[in-house]
Amino acid sequence: xxxxxxxxxxxxxxxxxxTMLPLPALADASADAIAKFTGGASMGEGxxxxxxxxxxxxxxxxxxxxxxxxxxxxxxxxxxxxxxxxATFKFGxxxxxxxxxxxxxxxxxxxxxxxxxxxxxxxxxxxxTVKVTIGGCGG
Amino acid sequence: xxxxxxxxxxxxxxxxxxxxxxxxxxxxxxxxxxxxxxEGNVIPREIINRFTCEFNGESVIDxxxxxxxxxxxxxxxxxxxxxxGEFKFTWYDDDGSVYEDTQxxxxx
Numbered sequence: 001x002x003x004x005x006x007x008x009x010x011x012x013x014x015x016x017x018x019t020m021l022p023l024p025a026l027a028d029a030s031a032d033a034i035a036k037f038t039g040g041a042s043m044g045e046g047x048x049x050x051x052x053x054x055x056x057x058x059x060x061x062x063x064x065x066x067x068x069x070x071x072x073x074x075x076x077x078x079x080x081x082x083x084x085x086x087a088t089f090k091f092g093x094x095x096x097x098x099x100x101x102x103x104x105x106x107x108x109x110x111x112x113x114x115x116x117x118x119x120x121x122x123x124x125x126x127x128x129t130v131k132v133t134i135g136g137c138g139g
Numbered sequence: 140x141x142x143x144x145x146x147x148x149x150x151x152x153x154x155x156x157x158x159x160x161x162x163x164x165x166x167x168x169x170x171x172x173x174x175x176x177x178e179g180n181v182i183p184r185e186i187i188n189r190f191t192c193e194f195n196g197e198s199v200i201d202x203x204x205x206x207x208x209x210x211x212x213x214x215x216x217x218x219x220x221x222x223x224g225e226f227k228f229t230w231y232d233d234d235g236s237v238y239e240d241t242q243x244x245x246x247x
């Protein structure tokens with residue numbers, strides 16, 4: 001079989017598509033993780049504050065804080081980590097507010113997403129982009 | 140050998156109905172399971188996977204932790220204090236260990 005110009009082009013395009021695959025795959029992993037939490041429900045905005053630094057020099061400890069007055073649960077996802085799930089906070093009847101702070105690991109510059117489950121069963125999300133200078137997942 | 144030590148900061152006293160801030164920290168490596176040692180073998184995951192706080196038996200917060208939580212997990216949150224009593228903090232380790240701490244608070 002002789003290689004025509006068209007074949008060569010098709011091959012080249014295939015190669016490009018293959019190298020671009022990992023990125024959408026990562027985004028899918030976090031979308032899956034979020035869908036697992038929300039059960040696929042659509043998400044609104046507002047009522048949830050995600051506080052994260054704009055630039056994190058050390059990805060090993062990035063301080064974040066979530067606040068969603070009235071929420072039943074808040075889940076945090078790091079879209080650029082090998083495993084997107086970070087933490088889920090369930091607030092009990094004696095929670096003073098629906099606020100929590102912790103420190104998380106980020107492998108690379110990425111979006112951190114918080115999703116809050118409201119008592120009426122709706123979901124809201126907030127997103128924050130964090131630039132990471134040194135990644136925090138080892139490897 | 141892990142040297143796990145929970146530390147909790149709770150005010151000694153509050154007024155009834157007050158909202159107080161609680162800070163907790165537990166020294167723990169939180170091995171993520173993605174790191175490799177010098178020979179290139181994956182270091183097995185070993186993390187605190189759950190943290191709970193209760194006041195007089197009623198839930199304040201219940202947190203699910205994933206490997207993306209930093210070494211020495213730090214959690215800060217707020218709690219309502221309806222009466223005098225005791226906060227109970229519990230951390231659950233992957234290896235089955237449970238670490239506990241309690242703090243009394245007076246109302247007055």
